[in-house]
Amino acid sequence: xxxxxxxxxxxxxxxxxxxxxxxxxxxxxxxxxxxxxxxxxxxxxxxxxxxxxxxxxxxxxxxxxxxxxxxxxxxxxxxxxxxxxxxxxxxxxxxxxxxxxxxxxxxxxxxxxxxxxxxxxxxxxxxxxxxxxxxxxxxxxxxxxxxxxxxxxxxxxxxxxxxxxxxxxxxxxxxxxxxxxxxxxxxxxxxxxxxxxxxxxxxxxxxxxxxxxxxxxxxxxxxxxxxxxxxxxxxxxxxxxxxxxxxxxxxxxxxxxxxxxxxxxxxxxxxxxxxxxxxxxxxxxxxxxxxxxxxxxxxxxxxxxxxxxxxxx
Amino acid sequence: xxxxxxxxxxxxxxxxxxxxxxxxxxxxxxxxxxxxxxxxxxxxxxxxxxxxxxxxxxxxxxxxxxxxxxxxxxxxxxxxxxxxxxxxxxxxxxxxxxxxxxxxxxxxxxxxxxxxxxxxxxxxxxxxxxxxxxxxxxxxxxxxxxxxxxxxxxxxxxxxxxxxxxxxxxxxxxxxxxxxxxxxxxxxxxxxxxxxxxxxxxxxxxxxxxxxxxxxxxxxxxxxxxxxxxxxxxxxxxxxxxxxxxxxx
Numbered sequence: 413x414x415x416x417x418x419x420x421x422x423x424x425x426x427x428x429x430x431x432x433x434x435x436x437x438x439x440x441x442x443x444x445x446x447x448x449x450x451x452x453x454x455x456x457x458x459x460x461x462x463x464x465x466x467x468x469x470x471x472x473x474x475x476x477x478x479x480x481x482x483x484x485x486x487x488x489x490x491x492x493x494x495x496x497x498x499x500x501x502x503x504x505x506x507x508x509x510x511x512x513x514x515x516x517x518x519x520x521x522x523x524x525x526x527x528x529x530x531x532x533x534x535x536x537x538x539x540x541x542x543x544x545x546x547x548x549x550x551x552x553x554x555x556x557x558x559x560x561x562x563x564x565x566x567x568x569x570x571x572x573x574x575x576x577x578x579x580x581x582x583x584x585x586x587x588x589x590x591x592x593x594x595x596x597x598x599x600x601x602x603x604x605x606x607x608x609x610x611x612x613x614x615x616x617x618x619x620x621x622x623x624x625x626x627x628x629x630x631x632x633x634x635x636x637x638x639x640x641x642x643x644x645x646x647x648x649x650x651x652x653x654x655x656x657x658x659x660x661x662x663x664x665x666x667x668x669x670x671x672x673x674x675x676x677x678x679x680x681x682x683x684x685x686x687x688x689x690x691x692x693x694x695x696x697x698x699x700x701x702x703x704x705x706x707x708x709x710x711x712x713x714x715x716x717x718x719x720x721x722x723x724x725x
Numbered sequence: 726x727x728x729x730x731x732x733x734x735x736x737x738x739x740x741x742x743x744x745x746x747x748x749x750x751x752x753x754x755x756x757x758x759x760x761x762x763x764x765x766x767x768x769x770x771x772x773x774x775x776x777x778x779x780x781x782x783x784x785x786x787x788x789x790x791x792x793x794x795x796x797x798x799x800x801x802x803x804x805x806x807x808x809x810x811x812x813x814x815x816x817x818x819x820x821x822x823x824x825x826x827x828x829x830x831x832x833x834x835x836x837x838x839x840x841x842x843x844x845x846x847x848x849x850x851x852x853x854x855x856x857x858x859x860x861x862x863x864x865x866x867x868x869x870x871x872x873x874x875x876x877x878x879x880x881x882x883x884x885x886x887x888x889x890x891x892x893x894x895x896x897x898x899x900x901x902x903x904x905x906x907x908x909x910x911x912x913x914x915x916x917x918x919x920x921x922x923x924x925x926x927x928x929x930x931x932x933x934x935x936x937x938x939x940x941x942x943x944x945x946x947x948x949x950x951x952x953x954x955x956x957x958x959x960x961x962x963x964x965x966x967x968x969x970x971x972x973x974x
Contacts, residue, residue, distance in 0.1 A: 460817045463973055485819040492817070496810030500747040501740075512736040513818045515729075541747075557814070 413438055413565055413595045414459065419468035420619070421454050428454040430619035431468070436612075438564075441591045443610035443627075444599035447720050451619040452599040453493050456569050459597070460490040472565055486514075489563035493570055495554030499543035503534055503553045506542065507560065514561040528556045532586065548579040555583065559590065566590065568598040572605060584609050603712035607631075617720040627712070632684065634710030640679045640688050641668075643704040649675040652700055659694070661685045674703050733820050734828045741832035745798075751836065754797065758840045761790055766847065778855025783847050784865045784941050788905050788933055791876050796897035798836060799880025800890045802829050803968060808888040812972050826965045830881050830957075837873040841866065861943035868940030871953040872933050876901050878960035885967040888974075901933075908932025 414436040421429040429451040436442050444452040457463040459470055461477045461484055470477045475484040498506060507529070511521045529535055532552040537545055542553060551571070558566060571587070572580040580602075587596060587609050600606065606613050607627050615623045615630075623630065631637060644652050649670075657665050661682050668676040681687040688707045695702050745751040762783060766772050770782030806812040815825060851857050880897040887893050906912050908929050916925050929935050936949040 457813070457973070462813050462817050482819045482821065485817060488817070490814075490817045492810065492813040494810060496814055498740075498744070498811055499809065500744055505740075505743070509736065509740045510818065513733060513820060515819075 413473055414597070415469075415471040416455075416459070417469045419455065419458060419470055420466050421451075421458060421463060422466045427619050429458070429465075432616070432619070432621055433468075434614065434621065434624060436595050436597065438595055439592060440612050441587065441596045441598070441610045443606040443613045444597065444616060445601065445603070445606060445613060445716060446599075446616035447601070450616045450720070452616055453569055454619075455616070456490075456567050456597065456599060457492075460488055460567050461485050462492075486561075487563055488565045488567060489558035489561065490566075491554045491558045491568045491571055494573075495551050497542045497550060497553055497557075499541065501542055502539050503529075503542060503545075503549075503556070504538040506553065507556060510557045511560055516561065524560065524562075528560055531559075532556045533582070547574050548576065551575060551579070551583070555586065564594055566594055566596045568596065570599055570601075572600065572602065580605075603716060606712065615716065615719050622719050628709070630715055631710030631712055634708075634712070634715050636678070636680065636708045636714070637684045637710035638681055638686055638688070639708040640681075640691055641676055641704065641706045641708060642679060642691065642702065643674050643676045645701050645703065646670055646673050646675045648701065649677075653677055655694065655698070656691060659687065659690060661687050661690070676704075678708075730821075730824060733824045734831070737820065737824060737828035738832045738835075741829055742835055745832075745836050754794065755840050755843060758790070758794055759843060761794075762786065762844055762847070765790070778851055778857040780847060780851055780857070780862050780865055781941065783844070784869060784937075787869045788872065788937060791873055792898060792901050792905065795837065795873055795876035796880045796883075796894045796901065798833050799877050799897060800884050800893040802833060802881050803885035803964075804888055804890045804893045807885075807972070807974075808890075812968075816972060822965045822969060826881075826961055826968065830877060830961055830964070833877050833881065834870075834874050837877060838870055841870055841873065858943065861941075864943045864945055865941045867945070868937050868949075871940070871950070872937050875904070875933060875953050875956045875960075878957040878964070879904070882960045882964035882967055885964055885971060904931065904933050906932070908934035908938075 414434075416435070417433050419429060419432045420427065432451070432455055444455070446452050454463065458465045458477065459472065461481045464478060472484045473487040475487070477484045501509070507525050508521070511525055516524055529538065532555050534549065534552055534556060537549050542550060545553070551574075555568075555571065558568065568587070572583050575583065584605065587598065590596065591609075591611075598609070610627055613623075613625060613627050613630055614621055642652070642656070653665050653667070656662060656677065656679055663680045663682045666678040666680070668678055670676060679687065679691065688705070692705060694700075695705070765786040766783040770785055772782045775782065803812070806815060816822075848862060851862070852859070879900050880893070883897045883900060884890075884893040886896070909932070913925060913929055916928060930952070936952050939946055939949050
């Protein structure tokens, strides 16, 4: 439903977006990851018709954003970065305004606003001026505005930025609940968010796509994918470490900080092989006093740093 | 298509006009406008002393009052949208640039019209005291309203240039002042010494004063109407272009 081909945007000599191409199909939650200034927001602004591309094409629901901007805008819901809203309006007046522009009227408008307001939990503040609302409520007003016309494509620029953990959780559940029959594109620099809601992840750095895969594939690129954390009492720790080191698929054993008479080791396998089972079996057979044995899925922040920094130099 | 055009303009217009009354700005503006027009008419223009039943002393001050008051209405039109970032919201809704520009302008114009309409006690007074030519008074109101539209169109396009309302205000005042100055006797005298009458007429024809004074006398000439209409048209076109160029800054 989204088709972007060789899209680019220059601001003077700066190439904010430099030849980005991708396609997204219904049911996908695509997460844009990238350092600040990487071109995530600019790409979204072109996708939603706010900025004109310097080159390339962007199609939403089959409409080119430049050739048929109104048709494209009709099938997109957009939450701009920072969720800008008219501070003097109440959520009730604001949502009524957006619904009108989105072509809803009469009974349909009333029921749809009521539905969305219930979905994002805005009932209690409908008649307060937006400028007096907390950040969490403002964000919800922004989300309500974006989903009011039940768009096929939803573009959310940092939807959970600045929210507290409970609010983040709410927004993520909302996104997941809508994901089934829509295309959702969101940008974030919170890596856990990618794992929590996205089915596909794209890392953008310096205006280019550096990787496009699923969150688990991304994690598997981590040095620590399938590594094992083992915590044992300090007394027999060195002996255990020695034995682990002698296992066939173990690349290295790193001693981490210990506390309360316990010591942790990070055991990295050769070529991401699965070593947890073997270590577990050995522990049982030899009667190690194991406090904790945990498999690492990989660290997204490490992959993120590696991908965005190495391409930058 | 035509229908949805009007519908969008109506919805945007309503939001915009309600925006004036959502804050004290509208009330402060109206009170000051009424106070000023009263003081200027009675104290400065000698409404009673003239002993004539007309509203000329009232209308004479309008170009000068508008010079400061109209940019105060127009300064927030686009500067505020850009500062709050709501322009991104507005421009990604399915509305065209033309609809956005026109509805914002119309809302500001309607607001100015409300303020102007509230000076009706002035009209009642003059009718109570004497027997004025109400046709001339009506023409005066029409001319004043058209002139307000001209000031607003200039102010709206300046407002799109900056995120700062104060800057928008100051530049609008300066630009509007040029449009008054062009018809000022001292300015025209300065040119009349050496410029050909054609040049002189061209300069004078750009002035709000020239056209407003014509209409105020009760002569509604098509040329004056065309002047204000094309001025508004040109500046709204400039407004749309400026918004397009600057919206992403």
